[in-house]
Amino acid sequence: MKPTIYDVAREAGVSIATVSKVLNKSGRISIKTREKVGRIMEELNYQPSMVASALTNRRTGTIGLMIPDIANPFFAETARGIEDYAQEQGSDLIVCSTDRSDEKAARYISLLLRKRVDGLIIASHPGNPELIRGLVADHVPLVLFSADIRSLESHSVTVDDYKGGYQATEYLLALGHRRLGIISDNLPGSKLRVEGFLDALKAEGIACDNPANMIHTSATLENGRTAAAEMLNQAADIRPTAIFACNDLLAIGVLKEARSAGLSIPRDLSVVGFDNTVLAEICHPTLTSIAQPLREMTEQAMILLNESISNPASPKRKIMLMPELVIRHSTGPVPR
Amino acid sequence: MKPTIYDVAREAGVSIATVSKVLNKSGRISIKTREKVGRIMEELNYQPSMVASALTNRRTGTIGLMIPDIANPFFAETARGIEDYAQEQGSDLIVCSTDRSDEKAARYISLLLRKRVDGLIIASHPGNPELIRGLVADHVPLVLFSADIRSLESHSVTVDDYKGGYQATEYLLALGHRRLGIISDNLPGSKLRVEGFLDALKAEGIACDNPANMIHTSATLENGRTAAAEMLNQAADIRPTAIFACNDLLAIGVLKEARSAGLSIPRDLSVVGFDNTVLAEICHPTLTSIAQPLREMTEQAMILLNESISNPASPKRKIMLMPELVIRHSTGPVPR
DNA sequence: AAAATTAGGTTAAGCGCTTACCCTCCCCCC
DNA sequence: GGGGGGAGGGTAAGCGCTTAACCTAATTTT
Incomplete structure (x- = not known):
């Protein structure tokens, strides 16, 4: 004993x-x-025993992290950031992969609540925002990460997705591209990225009238390939000369498909991803990508969470950080 | 309230x-x-409140996972496997990234002990085995994952690293390669992989006498590049025609370096990795790699852990699973 | 019809800490 | 030499559960 x-x-x-x-x-x-x-x-x-002290203290020293999947590099990197900041203050991290399933999310939330975690970082809000709404109503300290729910009075730390989409597009336009394709995913920020994309085009007076050049799917490499195949199968004078994919995995799918279609990148096709995960360095050619300032985001998230823990009724803040275009080798001037 | x-x-x-x-x-x-x-x-x-019930129960329903770094895809995938099995039984996971630092590991272990986790999965044993030895002496339920400490009477689940190294080498030999290089890392299994490599060569009567073709380093892409550069800078009739890297990250470094040296893969150089992480599919060309049967390993680990939790004095078992060669596009016949 | 079960609860003692409050010296000062 | 005021510690009441032991009334057994 x-x-x-x-x-x-x-x-x-x-x-x-x-x-x-x-x-x-x-x-x-x-x-x-x-x-x-x-x-x-x-x-x-x-x-x-911290379990005994937690009983009187009301502080367990653990925080819950809800993400779609810890095996996804973007979220693994997020987790690492959060973990580091948590550790500095003597806390630790329970990671919960929800696979974006409402049911799993609900199960995990209930578990975390029963464990009396000090707070939650939610980088994967379920399709159904009611779950989160309930938490907020109960004054559970939490911060929404990487994807906000506007209508919710809660802390949040996000990147400016709209701006990111705009930047990526602006850059491609500056390279001379005029026929652009976009592949979006079903993650929350994606819609804003698409808006940024469209507005950047509009600012140049370019219409995105070809529906085949706008594909919506979920974030896997395979789906990226399929989507790319669809776009690239069009006649050479219609198909896009540049593709903006709303995350790196999709972008890499595009890279692969383009290559197997005999296209050379970036000579025949430019590709921009989003998130700037390690994958962007690993694929070939290396991927131009919109970076989320992950380290800064996790730090801000922990600051907000701590605030919320020490005073659950504190006024909520929504922090939006700027994305950054990281240029690598998957983009180049439009083919003449 | x-x-x-x-x-x-x-x-x-x-x-x-x-x-x-x-x-x-x-x-x-x-x-x-x-x-x-x-x-x-x-x-x-x-x-x-599970904290209250844990006080009487002596069961917190949380298990600790110690790994070098959750941002490393191999360990992220490991974590995901463990998480899934844990969740099935209503437990959850505290992840601890130690960066292979003895000090961090000690801090985390102490924290986990104070939190009264039900058990530990240790996929990153520190350089100093005394830490773990202490846990075993205290009958803390634990299982060593992916890397064993032979001298320790504890559960463990590993892949046959020796066999993996042997397999990779055998395959390269079968392709006709005779001058092989190996890049090993400082993770525990690596030594065995190298032994397998050497024995496979010996079985064919091939000596690995060129020290420049055996490089030991730590597991980063950059180090992979550097090591590859060193090997490939040798005269064409000395340098290896195939390189076995003890993990995927190193292997991808080799891929990159080879390409920037103007070599075509697999025509001019064959590369085999280890771990078969997602990265193997993402890089180009896709990477031939020795797969650890991760899903099976995590399952076995959880079974052993549960056993150990319900009876801390139960006899310990060491489970070794077979690796599997996954052939992709980074390997081919020896150039004539 | 008396005795023995059983179904359905209740009582109270822990689990291992924290903390408000109280107690006792001992020193110092006028 | 009596009183005041720290310094150093002890007492005991929780925190929110679980569980062994016990109790009562209803049902069954013989």
Whole structure:
């Protein structure tokens, strides 16, 4: 059996209150007893139970992270960022992969609530926002990450998706491209990225009238290939010379499909991704991508979460950070 | 304030013992009260505190996962596997990225112990095995994952690294390659992979006498490039025609370096990786790699862990699964 | 019809901490 | 020399559950 505070107290010849006080460096304890108790704790290899202290404290020191899938590099990198900041303050992270299923999300939320986590970071809000709405109503400290729910009075940290879409498009236009394709996914920010894309085109007076050049799908490499195949199968004077994919995985699918169609990138086709995950460096050619400032985002998220934990009624803030275009080798001037 | 079992009991007009029993479906409770209590719980949106129940139960329903880095795809995929099995049984996962630092590992272990996690899966044992030895001595349920410590009487689930190295090499030999290079990393299994490599060569009567063709480094893409550069800079009749890298990241580094050196893969150089992560599909050309049967490994790990949790003194088992060669497009016949 | 079960609960003692409050020396000062 | 005021610690009441032990009334057994 693990030693308890009683064991330590007995061995040290003091009361458990005293032990507790040296543990928490609270109250007045003489140097002498402090050292003695400390020594005994070492000897017994005493590990104070956080589950017991959490019961009185109302602080478990764990935070829950809800994401679609930890195996997805973007979210793995997110998790790492959050984990680092959490660890600095002595907390840790329960990761919950929801696969964007409302049912799984609900199960996990309930579990986290019962575990009395101090707070939640939600990088995967379910299709059904009611779940989150309930949490907010119950004053559960939480921050929405990477995707906001506008109508909800909650903290959030996002990247300016609209701006990102705009930037990517502007860049392609500057390279001379005029027939652009876009592949969007069903993740929450995607819609805004598409809007940015369309507005950037409109600003140049270009219409995106070919529906075959706008494809909506879910974020897998395979879907990226399929979508690309569809676009590239059009006549050479109709098909896009550049494709903006709303995430890196889709973009890499495009790369692959283009290559197997005999196109050379970026000579025959330019491709821009989104998220700037490690994958962008790994594929070939390396992928031009819109970067989310992940490290900054996770830091802000933790700051907001801490605020919310220490004062659940604190005014909510929505922080939107700027994306950044990272140019690599998948983009080039329009073929003449 | 969250409702407690007392609130439910009062509203339902029963004792807290009764509420507890309907909660745990234990004891005898009439259908009627069961339903009544259930209704009240719904009404109050009662979420029983697992921290309180853990205090009496000695079961927190959380398990700790120690890995080098959750942002590394291999470990992210591992985490996902473990998470899924954990979730099935109503547990969840605290992920701990140690960066292979003994200090971080020690901090995390202490934290997990204080949190009274039910068990640990350790996919990143620190350089110093004493830490783990201490856990084993204290009968903390744990299983070593992907890398064993032979001298330790503990559960473990690994892939046969030796066999993996052997397989990769055998395959390259079968393709006609005779000058092979190997890039190993400092992860625990690597040594065995190298041994497999060497033995396979020896079996064919081939000596690996050129030290420039055996490079040891740590697992990053950049290091893969550097190592490859070193090997490929040798005269054409000395440098290897095939390189076995002890993990995918290194292998992809090789791919990149080879390409920028003007070599075509697999025509001029064959490359085999290890782990068969998602990256193997993403790079170009796609990477031939030795697959660890991850899903099976995580399942076995959870089975062993559960065993160990329900009976910490149960006899320990070491499970070694077979790796599998996955052939893709980075390997081909030796250039004549 | 008396005795023995059983169904359906209740009581109360923990689990391992934290913390408000109280108690006792001991020192210092007038 | 009596009183005041820290310094150093102890007491005990929770925190929100679980569970062994016990109780009562209804049902069954003989």
